[in-house]
Each structure stands twice: as structure tokens, then as C-alpha cells.
Amino acid sequence: MTALDLSLPAASAADAAPQAKSLIGLTREGLRAALIESGLVDEKKARMRADQLWRWIYHYGVTDFADMTDVGKELRGRLAERFTLARPELADKQVSNDGTVKFLIRFAPGVEAESVFIPDVGKAGALCVSSQVGCTLNCTFCHTGTQALVRNLTAEEIVAQVMVARDHLEEWPTSNENRRLTNIVFMGMGEPLYNLDQVDNAIAVIADGDGLSISRRRITVSTAGVVPKIPELGERTSAMLAISLHATNDDLRNELVPLNKKYPIAELFAAIRAYPGLGNARRVTFEYVMLKGVNDSEAEAKALVQLLKGVPAKINLIPFNPWPDSPYECSDWDTIEAFAEVLNRGGYASPIRTPRGRDILAACGQLRSESKKLRASERRKAEQDAANPG
Numbered sequence: 001m002t003a004l005d006l007s008l009p010a011a012s013a014a015d016a017a018p019q020a021k022s023l024i025g026l027t028r029e030g031l032r033a034a035l036i037e038s039g040l041v042d043e044k045k046a047r048m049r050a051d052q053l054w055r056w057i058y059h060y061g062v063t064d065f066a067d068m069t070d071v072g073k074e075l076r077g078r079l080a081e082r083f084t085l086a087r088p089e090l091a092d093k094q095v096s097n098d099g100t101v102k103f104l105i106r107f108a109p110g111v112e113a114e115s116v117f118i119p120d121v122g123k124a125g126a127l128c129v130s131s132q133v134g135c136t137l138n139c140t141f142c143h144t145g146t147q148a149l150v151r152n153l154t155a156e157e158i159v160a161q162v163m164v165a166r167d168h169l170e171e172w173p174t175s176n177e178n179r180r181l182t183n184i185v186f187m188g189m190g191e192p193l194y195n196l197d198q199v200d201n202a203i204a205v206i207a208d209g210d211g212l213s214i215s216r217r218r219i220t221v222s223t224a225g226v227v228p229k230i231p232e233l234g235e236r237t238s239a240m241l242a243i244s245l246h247a248t249n250d251d252l253r254n255e256l257v258p259l260n261k262k263y264p265i266a267e268l269f270a271a272i273r274a275y276p277g278l279g280n281a282r283r284v285t286f287e288y289v290m291l292k293g294v295n296d297s298e299a300e301a302k303a304l305v306q307l308l309k310g311v312p313a314k315i316n317l318i319p320f321n322p323w324p325d326s327p328y329e330c331s332d333w334d335t336i337e338a339f340a341e342v343l344n345r346g347g348y349a350s351p352i353r354t355p356r357g358r359d360i361l362a363a364c365g366q367l368r369s370e371s372k373k374l375r376a377s378e379r380r381k382a383e384q385d386a387a388n389p390g
């Protein structure tokens with residue numbers, strides 16, 4: 001290649017004006033650092049300014065610096081030149097006939113993930129957020145598992161999912177009464193414990209009482225069982241723990257959740273029992289997907305009761321949600337009820353999760369985006385195409 005090839009894409013990209021950075025999703029520390037780095041706020045005042053902006057961003061949900069009425073007009077103008085309060089692009093929004101809403105969010109060209117708002121869960125409603133685009137785990141019954149990992153989401157991108165949902169619900173400023181969005185579950189795409197640093201930062205923003213103010217007791221992180229990260233999750237985030245169990249013996253679990261080969265059931269339960277703060281008011285949620293003829297026998301229900309002995313637990317029985325070409329069927333309703341009955345007699349609350357949002361592929365395990373991991377050259381091209389449409 002000649003050194004004088006001026007048609008190289010990199011040259012035109014370098015000439016373009018630097019894009020204004022969105023402040024959405026930053027932690028307090030990140031916000032302070034961004035203000036200092038911009039040179040608009042001197043270091044001594046940075047904490048005060050960051051706290052001021054924080055409230056506007058996360059309590060009031062403003063999308064325009066002009067609305068920040070206690071910030072001087074000149075500074076507001078300069079902030080608006082350097083930064084934005086833009087949310088990531090909402091590529092699609094679908095509303096199920098049961099009120100479930102699925103958001104497809106485009107974080108960057110070709111990097112899309114879904115989040116799902118489910119009304120009438122928890123005190124009022126839960127938002128199911130994604131922590132990765134795609135997944136590495138390949139659980140055989142999960143649609144997301146058929147999509148290769150594209151990348152981890154950043155804390156900003158995780159928080160942005162909450163901001164988008166709150167925009168949709170028009171729940172600004174943050175209120176303490178009559179909220180529709182009260183709970184956050186990390187049960188969307190990806191394995192949160194493979195992205196713990198970002199999940200931890202996102203939880204710090206979401207739980208902050210001066211902002212989105214969703215308390216850590218109402219934030220649940222679900223894992224397929226990344227055992228070495230489980231204690232860390234508890235110590236760093238104080239979030240509620242959920243475990244995608246789905247089988248009571250290693251042979252079957254190896255098949256359904258291949259991660260089990262690395263961290264078998266005995267090791268998983270040792271980590272669960274040691275999770276900080278467990279008690280009757282803070283139980284572990286076990287998710288158990290009901291697969292016809294695979295894991296739904298009465299003997300397995302009894303084995304589950306044995307396995308959970310001494311663990312403060314509740315069990316969510318999830319009727320299998322089919323997806324295109326999925327290799328399983330959902331257990332019959334009678335079978336699911338009989339399974340639940342054994343658990344109830346064993347002393348465990350085991351609500352059967354009514355499938356929500358199935359008609360729009362928004363139910364557990366149905367999430368998948370078209371995003372693929374691109375080579376660097378393909379990614380640059382996609383970014384350029386997005387910057388210069390048409």
C-alpha cells in the first residue's frame with residue numbers, strides 16, 4: 001500500500017469533529033473526572049459541580065443542560081458544547097399484549113442489546129437488563145446462547161438501559177411513591193459475573209439515593225454459576241443473588257449449563273451458602289426452567305428439596321419459552337404444578353412464573369440481537385456508514 005493513499009477511511013475519520021461525550025451512566029467519580037478533564041470546572045469545585053449535575057441527570061432525568069437552573073448560564077452553554085445528555089439510540093420498542101415492553105438499544109453501530117420492562121413484578125415492576133451483547137455460556141435451552149459474545153457492556157450502557165425505561169415510563173423526577181419501575185434484575189443477555197466491574201459500577205449509580213434510587217435490596221443479579229465471583233458479587237454490591245440452576249445432578253447440568261463442567265454443583269452450593277447477608281428476608285432465588293421430559297420429574301423435585309436444605313431460598317419455576325428451532329418443549333402444566341407441589345411441601349415458595357412477553361420474544365431466554373462480533377475493519381466501516389448515512 002502506498003503511503004499517499006488519501007482515500008483511506010482513517011483520514012476522513014480523523015478530520016471529523018470529536019463527538020460530544022454523553023454524561024449518561026457515569027458514576028459520581030466518572031462525572032467528576034469528566035468535568036475536570038474538560039477544563040470547564042476547576043478541580044476544587046469539581047465535586048460540588050458533579051453533585052449538582054448528578055441530581056439533574058439521575059433525579060430529574062433532564063436531557064438538556066439548559067434545564068439545569070442552578071448552574072450558571074455560561075457554564076451551561078459550555079457544558080452543552082462539550083457534552084450531551086443523550087441516551088443511546090432506541091432501535092426498536094415492542095409492547096406485548098400483556099404490557100411487557102421490550103427495548104432494543106443500539107449502543108454503537110452493530111452493538112445492540114435488549115432490555116425488558118415487566119409490569120406487576122416485585123412491588124410494582126421490574127426491568128430486566130443486559131450486561132453483555134451476546135453470551136459465552138451456550139446453555140442449550142437459551143436463545144441468547146446461540147449468539148456469540150460481541151462484547152461486555154460498560155457501566156454507562158447498563159445504566160442507560162434504566163434511563164431509557166424511565167424515559168418511556170415518564171417517571172421523572174424520581175418519586176418515592178407510585179413508581180412503576182421498582183426492581184432491577186440482571187437477567188437479560190449475558191453473564192453478569194463475567195463483567196463484574198461494570199455491573200458493580202452500574203449498581204452504584206442505580207442504587208444511589210440522590211438519583212435513580214433503586215435500593216440494592218431490589219436489585220437482583222442472576223448467574224449461571226461463576227463460582228469464584230459469587231462472594232465478590234456479595235461483598236462489592238450487596239445485590240440479591242439469583243442462580244440459574246435447572247438441574248439437580250452434575251450429569252444433566254453439564255449438558256444444560258455447560259459452565260457446570262467447570263464449577264460443579266457441590267462447589268456452586270458452597271459459594272451460595274457463604275453468600276453474605278443471607279437470611280429469611282434475603283433469600284437466594286433459584287431459577288429452574290421446566291423442560292418436558294428432561295428435568296421435570298417428581299424425583300427431581302425431591303432432589304431439589306434435598307439440595308436446598310439449609311439455604312434460604314425461593315424457586316422460580318420458569319415454563320420453557322420456545323424460540324425458533326429450540327430443541328426443547330415446555331413441560332405440561334400438570335407436571336409443572338406437581339413439581340411445584342413437591343417444593344411447597346418441602347417448605348419452599350415456588351411460584352410458577354407466568355411467561356411474560358412471549359409474543360414479542362421478550363420472555364426469559366428469548367432475547368437475542370442481530371449483533372455480531374465484527375473484525376476491526378468491519379467495525380470501522382459500520383461506524384462510518386452510521387456517521388454518513390446515504
Ligand code: SAH
Nearest residue numbers: 142187191222223224244287320321364365
Ligand atoms: N447468565 C445469567 C443471566 C441470564 S438470566 C444466568 O444464567 O443467570 C436469564 C434466565 O432465563 C436464566 O435463568 C436462564 O436460565 C433463563 N432462560 C434461558 N432460556 C430460557 C428459556 N428458553 N425459557 C425459559 N427460561 C430461560
